[in-house]
Amino acid sequence: MDTYCVRCGAPTGEGDHAACRARVAYDPPRYCPGCARRMVVQVSPSGWSARCSAHGEVAGNAQELV
Amino acid sequence: MTTSTEPSTATDVLAAAREQVLERGEGLSQQQVFAVLQLGEDRLTELLGLAHEVRMRWCGPEVEVEGIVSVKTGGCPEDCHFCSQSGRFESPVRSVWLDIPGLVEAAKQTAATGATEFCIVAAVRGPDARLMSQVRAGIEAIRAEPATAGINIACSLGMLTQAQVDELAAMGVHRYNHNLETARSHFGSVVTTHTWQERAETLRMVREAGMEVCCGGIMGMGETVEQRAEFAVQLAALEPDEVPMNFLIPQPGTPYEDYDVLAGPEALRTVAAFRLALPRTVLRFAGGRELTLGDLGAEQGMLGGINAIIVGNYLTNLGRPAQADLDMLTELHMPIKALNETL
Ligand code: SF4
Ligand SMILES: [Zn+2]
Ligand SMILES: [Zn+2]
Numbered sequence: 435m436d437t438y439c440v441r442c443g444a445p446t447g448e449g450d451h452a453a454c455r456a457r458v459a460y461d462p463p464r465y466c467p468g469c470a471r472r473m474v475v476q477v478s479p480s481g482w483s484a485r486c487s488a489h490g491e492v493a494g495n496a497q498e499l500v
Numbered sequence: 501m502t503t504s505t506e507p508s509t510a511t512d513v514l515a516a517a518r519e520q521v522l523e524r525g526e527g528l529s530q531q532q533v534f535a536v537l538q539l540g541e542d543r544l545t546e547l548l549g550l551a552h553e554v555r556m557r558w559c560g561p562e563v564e565v566e567g568i569v570s571v572k573t574g575g576c577p578e579d580c581h582f583c584s585q586s587g588r589f590e591s592p593v594r595s596v597w598l599d600i601p602g603l604v605e606a607a608k609q610t611a612a613t614g615a616t617e618f619c620i621v622a623a624v625r626g627p628d629a630r631l632m633s634q635v636r637a638g639i640e641a642i643r644a645e646p647a648t649a650g651i652n653i654a655c656s657l658g659m660l661t662q663a664q665v666d667e668l669a670a671m672g673v674h675r676y677n678h679n680l681e682t683a684r685s686h687f688g689s690v691v692t693t694h695t696w697q698e699r700a701e702t703l704r705m706v707r708e709a710g711m712e713v714c715c716g717g718i719m720g721m722g723e724t725v726e727q728r729a730e731f732a733v734q735l736a737a738l739e740p741d742e743v744p745m746n747f748l749i750p751q752p753g754t755p756y757e758d759y760d761v762l763a764g765p766e767a768l769r770t771v772a773a774f775r776l777a778l779p780r781t782v783l784r785f786a787g788g789r790e791l792t793l794g795d796l797g798a799e800q801g802m803l804g805g806i807n808a809i810i811v812g813n814y815l816t817n818l819g820r821p822a823q824a825d826l827d828m829l830t831e832l833h834m835p836i837k838a839l840n841e842t843l
Contacts, residue, residue, distance in 0.1 A: 442752070443592070460749070460790055460818050464592035474596045479567040479609040479812035480822065 438470040440484075440492075445470075463492060514543070514550055517776050522554050527736045527777045534729035536773040541765050551772035551805030558779040562837040563829055564742075564808035566617035566654075566784070567610025567822075570815040571598045571638065572631060576623040578658075578693045580681070582721055584751035584816050585623035591753035593816055603638040604645050611648045613811050613822045614836045618642070619654040619677060621815055625694065626659040632667060639671050650839045654714065659698055665705040675712035675741065678702050682717050683727035684734055690721055703738060716744035716786065719770050720762035728770060732777040742808065743781050745771060747788030749817055767792045768800055775805025784808035790820050799828055 439446050440463030441454035462475050466486035473484040473492065484492045513528075513535040520526050528536065539547055575587045575595035584591040598606070603620065610618045620638060622631055635655060642648050655668055656677035668676065680699055681687065687696040707713050715738055717731060735743055747767055750759045762770075767789075775783055785806050789798055798820075802809075811822040819825075829836060 457791075462816075462818060472592050472594050474594050475816070476570075476573065476596055476598060476602065477813045477816055477818065478569055478602070478606045479613075481609075482813065482818065 438465055438467055440465050440467050443470045443472070466492065513539070514546060517550060517554075521776050521779050522550065522557060525558055525779050527733075527779055528773075530729050530733040533732045533773050533777050534726055536776060537725045537729055537769060539769065544765055544769060547772045548768060548800060548804030551775040552803050554775055554779050555783070555805050555807050559782070559807045561834050562807070563802070563834045564617060564782050564784070564837045565613060565615040565825075566619060566808065566810050567606070567613065567615050567812055568619040568621055568656075568810055568815065569598065569603065569606035569610075570621050570623065571603060571634060572622040572624060573597075573816065574623055576625065578625050578691065580691045581755040582681075582690065582718055582748055582751065583623075584754060586754070589753045589755070591751060597634070600634075600637050600641050604641050604648070607642045607648045607651060607653075608645065609812065611651050613826060615651070615811060616837055616839050617652050617654055617675070618648070619656055619675075621656040621677070622658065623815075624658045626661070627657045627664055631657060632664065635668075636671055639673070652839075654712075656714075659694065659702045660705060662705055665702075665709045665711075669709040669711055673711060675714050676702075676706040677714040677742075677744070678706070679716050679718075679744070679746075680731075680734065680738075682721055682723055683731035685730060686721070686723045686727045700738075703740075712741035713738065714742040714744065715740045716742070716746065716784070718746040718748050718788070719767065720748035720759065720788075720792070721756060722759065729773070732774050735774075736777045736781075740778075740781055742784060743774065743778055744784040744786040744810075745774060745806075746786045747792040749788045749791055761788075762792045764793050764797050768797065768804055771801050771806060772804045782808045784810065786810050787814045787817060787819075795820070795824070798825070799832065802828065802832055802834065 439451050443465035462482040468489045473486050475484045573596045574585045574593045576585050579588045584593045607618045652674045654675040655673050684696045750757050
């Protein structure tokens with residue numbers, strides 16, 4: 435289970451992430467869900483990739499990560 | 501007494517626009533754009549209808565489709581207050597360079613949508629030698645890739661020197677994007693690290709070198725309605741080949757992170773007003789339309805003056821799936837502008 439919000443980097447179990455969820459269709463993940471490090475993100479016309487220096491590449495549907 | 505529901509007087513701005521813009525192809529003045537921007541929602545349908553007629557009359561039914569990609573993301577030394585890629589703000593966007601295979605892949609993804617334009621963008625004040633050589637190698641690789649045959653390559657690399665302008669023109673870059681972003685009178689509150697005049701100077705050199713000029717901006721950055729009208733006529737005075745219209749996406753960590761997203765009707769009214777100021781220009785739906793307008797609004801914009809779109813994702817934000825836009829164009833019976841028309 436993810437620990438941190440990929441949009442704001444705060445723990446998913448704390449605080450309100452409704453605004454993050456509302457925006458996640460248009461924002462690729464920015465924070466690693468496993469450790470909250472800022473990830474290196476590359477957006478392309480039909481996708482995105484996000485890499486955490488500790489946990490490697492995160493890919494897929496950002497909506498599932500908030 | 502004249503109310504906004506009685507549009508029949510001789511001075512009515514839409515009646516004047518019908519004669520001036522639709523019939524004669526002359527864009528509205530600043531005062532007229534301002535009047536259009538103040539029309540009530542009860543006249544929005546009429547306004548969008550007129551803007552659509554103007555677009556069909558002076559541009560035709562084709563829609564120019566473009567894909568974009570960021571070759572160098574983040575870490576920009578400038579301080580454009582809307583931008584998640586400025587190194588001056590606590591933005592979650594980290595610096596990254598796209599390699600040549602990545603650039604070619606992005607061009608292929610763009611070409612697969614039927615797009616005729618592919619724009620290579622970098623978050624810089626202006627290009628250095630490394631960026632220029634990356635762009636040169638990228639363009640050569642895209643040209644050598646059969647799946648992207650003939651696609652027009654545009655660039656957006658910030659402010660240029662004359663030598664860089666000449667270099668890009670020699671590489672065959674067909675259009676250069678450099679946005680003035682907002683009205684001249686508002687620019688200083690959006691950007692402090694360079695001036696409107698510096699941006700205008702790059703645009704002048706681009707035009708003189710024979711590249712097409714693409715220059716637009718972002719709506720919803722705290723500008724007044726007067727300043728929106730000012731911006732429309734300042735753009736018209738440049739006679740740009742293309743004007744991309746963005747709507748502010750409040751980005752975390754930037755000075756504008758708490759700004760409201762422009763209301764849908766206001767965004768649509770602005771689109772139509774810009775079309776009436778720029779009857780012949782390629783007017784492109786760009787970033788932020790998903791957030792401010794949603795799916796329905798995208799369609800209303802296409803029927804309200806827009807004749808070009810960016811499909812797929814943006815530089816740091818995601819768009820709706822390209823196929824959703826292509827299906828929308830099919831439903832609207834708007835053909836995608838073909839490559840052979842632009843060659
Ligand atoms: S110059 Fe471009 S990338 Fe740099 S802060 Fe301004 S808008 Fe962002
Ligand atoms: Zn969050
Ligand atoms: Zn991690």
